[in-house]
Each structure stands twice: as C-alpha cells, then as structure tokens.
Amino acid sequence: MKKTMFRACALVLAVSVFSGFRDNGKNDGLPGKEKLVMQKETGLKIPAGFDATIVAENLGTARHLVVTPKGKVYVKLAKLKDGKGIAMLEDTNGDGKVDQQKFFGDFVGTGIAIKGNYLYASSNEEVFRYTLNANGEVTNPDKPEKIVTGLINRHQHESKSIVLDNNGNLYVNIGAYSNACQEKDRTKGSKGMTPCPILDSAGGIWQFKASVLNQTYGNGVRYATGLRNVVGLDWNTASNELFVMQHGRDQLFQLYPDMYDAKKSAELPAETMYAVKKGDDCGWPYVYYDQFQKKKILAPEYGGDGKKVGGEKALDPVVAFPGHMAPNGLLFYTGTMFPAKYKNGAFIAFHGSWNRAPEKQKGYFVAFVPFKNGKPSGEWEIFADSFAGTEDLQSPGQAQHRPCGLAQGPDGALYVSDDVKGTIYKITYKGK
Numbered sequence: 001m002k003k004t005m006f007r008a009c010a011l012v013l014a015v016s017v018f019s020g021f022r023d024n025g026k027n028d029g030l031p032g033k034e035k036l037v038m039q040k041e042t043g044l045k046i047p048a049g050f051d052a053t054i055v056a057e058n059l060g061t062a063r064h065l066v067v068t069p070k071g072k073v074y075v076k077l078a079k080l081k082d083g084k085g086i087a088m089l090e091d092t093n094g095d096g097k098v099d100q101q102k103f104f105g106d107f108v109g110t111g112i113a114i115k116g117n118y119l120y121a122s123s124n125e126e127v128f129r130y131t132l133n134a135n136g137e138v139t140n141p142d143k144p145e146k147i148v149t150g151l152i153n154r155h156q157h158e159s160k161s162i163v164l165d166n167n168g169n170l171y172v173n174i175g176a177y178s179n180a181c182q183e184k185d186r187t188k189g190s191k192g193m194t195p196c197p198i199l200d201s202a203g204g205i206w207q208f209k210a211s212v213l214n215q216t217y218g219n220g221v222r223y224a225t226g227l228r229n230v231v232g233l234d235w236n237t238a239s240n241e242l243f244v245m246q247h248g249r250d251q252l253f254q255l256y257p258d259m260y261d262a263k264k265s266a267e268l269p270a271e272t273m274y275a276v277k278k279g280d281d282c283g284w285p286y287v288y289y290d291q292f293q294k295k296k297i298l299a300p301e302y303g304g305d306g307k308k309v310g311g312e313k314a315l316d317p318v319v320a321f322p323g324h325m326a327p328n329g330l331l332f333y334t335g336t337m338f339p340a341k342y343k344n345g346a347f348i349a350f351h352g353s354w355n356r357a358p359e360k361q362k363g364y365f366v367a368f369v370p371f372k373n374g375k376p377s378g379e380w381e382i383f384a385d386s387f388a389g390t391e392d393l394q395s396p397g398q399a400q401h402r403p404c405g406l407a408q409g410p411d412g413a414l415y416v417s418d419d420v421k422g423t424i425y426k427i428t429y430k431g432k
C-alpha cells in the first residue's frame with residue numbers, strides 16, 4: 001500500500017462515529033420516521049411545525065443552488081435549458097411562488113456559490129465568476145470572468161462542486177475518474193495501482209484564490225486527497241473548517257464475490273462526512289470505511305479481505321451513513337427561523353444511488369446532523385423524506401424527484417433542488 005502522509009482526525013468525539021442506526025420497525029438501518037408529517041402540496045414528509053412549498057418547477061436538471069440576501073435564487077443546471085445553464089428565479093409579488101425566470105450562461109455543471117458581490121459557477125472543467133449588483137442581479141451574464149480553467153474531466157465523477165471560505169479561497173472538488181483505481185477500471189480481478197496516479201490531478205479538493213483569473217492546477221493547492229468523489233461540501237463557520245461528503249466506492253460483490261455477498265455490497269462502504277484541513281488524506285482508494293465494524297478496511301484491490309484494517313493515518317469520518325445513498329448536498333444551517341436544535345447543524349441531501357441492487361433503494365431524503373462547537377453532537381435523522389414519491393423504489397429511474405442541492409434563504413428558510421424535474425422546494429418553520 002502506498003505510504004502517504006496522512007493526518008489523524010482532528011475531531012475527537014465523545015463517540016467516534018455516529019452511524020445513525022435506530023430500529024424503526026422496518027429494520028432498514030434508517031432512523032425512525034414516525035415524527036414526520038405528510039405535506040399535501042409537495043408530497044414530502046417533514047417534522048411537525050414545518051411547512052413545505054414548491055416555489056418553481058420544470059427547470060430541468062437543477063443541481064446546486066444559492067439564494068441572495070434579496071431572495072433571488074440562482075440554480076446551476078447539468079443540462080442546458082433553452083441554450084443556458086444557470087437559472088435566476090424571483091418572486092416579485094411576494095406570494096411565495098417564482099413568477100420571473102431568467103436564464104444565462106452557456107455551460108453546464110453542478111457548482112454554484114455566492115461570496116460578497118460575486119456569483120461563482122462551475123462547468124465540468126472551469127469555474128467562472130459573475131458580478132452582482134446591490135439587488136443581487138448579475139451585471140455581466142454574457143461575459144463572466146474565468147477564475148479556474150483546465151480541470152480534468154474524463155466523464156466519470158466529473159462535476160465540480162465549489163465552496164468559498166472567509167479568507168479569499170475557493171475550494172473545488174475534482175472527482176476521481178475511477179471506482180477504485182484499478183489497472184482496468186471496474187474489472188473483476190484487476191489490481192489496484194500503487195501509487196494511484198489519479199491522485200495527482202483528481203480524487204480530492206483543490207484550493208484556488210477566489211479573485212485571481214485564469215488559474216490552472218499549477219496555481220492551485222491540493223488541499224485534501226484520498227476522496228473518491230465529493231458533490232456536497234460546505235464551509236463550517238463555527239469551526240472555520242471545510243466539511244465534505246464522500247460518495248463511497250461501488251461493486252464490492254460484482255468484483256469480489258468470494259469476499260462479499262450482494263447484501264454486504266449494497267450496504268458497504270459507508271457514505272462518509274469528513275472535516276478536512278490542508279494536507280489531509282481520507283484514504284481512497286486504499287481503504288474504505290465500514291460503518292458496521294466502525295473501522296477503516298483495506299480495499300480488496302490492495303490485499304484486503306473485508307476484515308483487514310488499513311490506513312492507520314488516514315482521516316476518520318466524523319459521521320458515517322448507510323452505503324450507496326449518494327450525498328449530493330451539504331449545508332450548515334446558520335439561520336434563526338428553525339428551532340434552536342438546528343442552529344449550526346448540517347443538512348445533507350441524499351440523491352439516491354444505482355448500486356444497491358438487489359436490496360431496496362435508500363436515500364431520496366434530506367437528513368440532519370446536530371452539531372455543537374463545530375462537531376457532530378448526536379445521531380443523524382431524516383428531516384425531509386419521500387422525494388421519490390414511492391416507498392417501493394427498485395431503481396433511481398423510478399424516482400419522481402431526487403434531492404440534490406441545498407441553500408439557506410435570507411429569512412432562514414431551507415431550499416432544496418431536484419434534478420429530475422427541476423422542482424425547487426422551500427421549507428419554513430411555522431410552529432412555536
């Protein structure tokens with residue numbers, strides 16, 4: 001196994017990892033849902049006291065989204081709509097529904113962020129910056145500045161999610177164009193490459209300057225490595241730290257049927273949340289995290305057998321979730337609308353994944369993890385459920401909606417995007 005400099009986990013928790021398993025009568029490894037209430041308009045199940053509305057529909061492949069201080073919503077699209085890749089949504093009459101839509105930008109992608117007077121948006125190879133006026137409107141829709149260019153895109157884990165800190169830095173996920181860094185990707189019996197050459201330019205988070213134009217790899221810093229693919233990420237202002245959600249590797253049973261059965265493969269490895277600092281290594285492709293054993297397990301491509309531990313110096317996750325749920329959005333809630341338990345906690349949008357057959361699908365909900373002093377402080381729970389529209393989901397293609405992006409409005413409302421039909425949900429708190 002490659003001997004790389006790792007940093008031990010900086011977060012020392014009262015419990016090392018919150019796996020979130022609690023019996024709900026269905027024995028499906030998910031938290032109980034008994035406190036969620038069905039909303040007639042949206043079909044979502046959310047906690048009592050909350051209200052969910054649909055503010056926009058039929059946008060197409062709505063990925064990540066942001067909301068300006070004036071309430072304008074910007075949505076990044078993964079496919080062009082009328083030749084454009086960014087939607088600007090506005091409720092001009094205050095009735096809670098979007099009545100004005102504008103589209104601009106001729107590139108597709110996932111990432112979008114606001115910092116100060118700028119709107120940042122990514123394609124699968126570049127990051128652009130637009131100027132916002134005092135009303136939160138883009139002033140240069142046809143002439144954005146190019147902040148980063150030349151990022152690798154090999155059509156596997158190609159989306160470039162972005163976030164900014166408060167010190168002028170831009171963080172970009174560059175997903176690994178591989179499942180497990182095998183000599184022949186996703187091929188039974190193919191060995192893992194040592195060292196994994198993908199990590200030179202992908203499989204991690206890169207840091208760039210937010211205000212410098214035309215940067216490339218040479219201008220950036222590989223901030224964290226050993227991350228197969230990160231779609232959801234956010235900057236935690238309470239701990240001044242970057243948090244990321246990793247998509248775990250696939251096909252343990254298909255590639256190694258002598259070590260894993262179909263059920264284990266559907267549940268492993270965990271989807272993991274990491275708190276990363278500069279220089280951290282989260283272990284991919286050499287190890288994965290097993291939420292049942294609560295250990296980092298040596299990957300079979302590198303001599304593992306499902307039990308051997310590895311990556312002693314690799315970063316431990318701060319939260320481990322069931323496997324193959326595809327965490328695509330992460331948001332730390334800093335608003336005041338929601339009850340106190342949600343303050344500074346993390347919302348995660350689980351998009352749902354194809355790699356659970358023959359087991360039942362999981363995900364298609366927004367989860368919540370309570371935080372205290374910048375660290376997880378309790379078990380995770382399902383906050384908003386039933387995006388898929390059915391409890392008996394056999395494949396992702398049957399889902400009516402799949403949550404992808406999360407954003408906080410100026411009033412503290414939570415916005416959720418769906419990239420199947422392009423529905424934008426707004427969740428508010430009405431209780432006492």
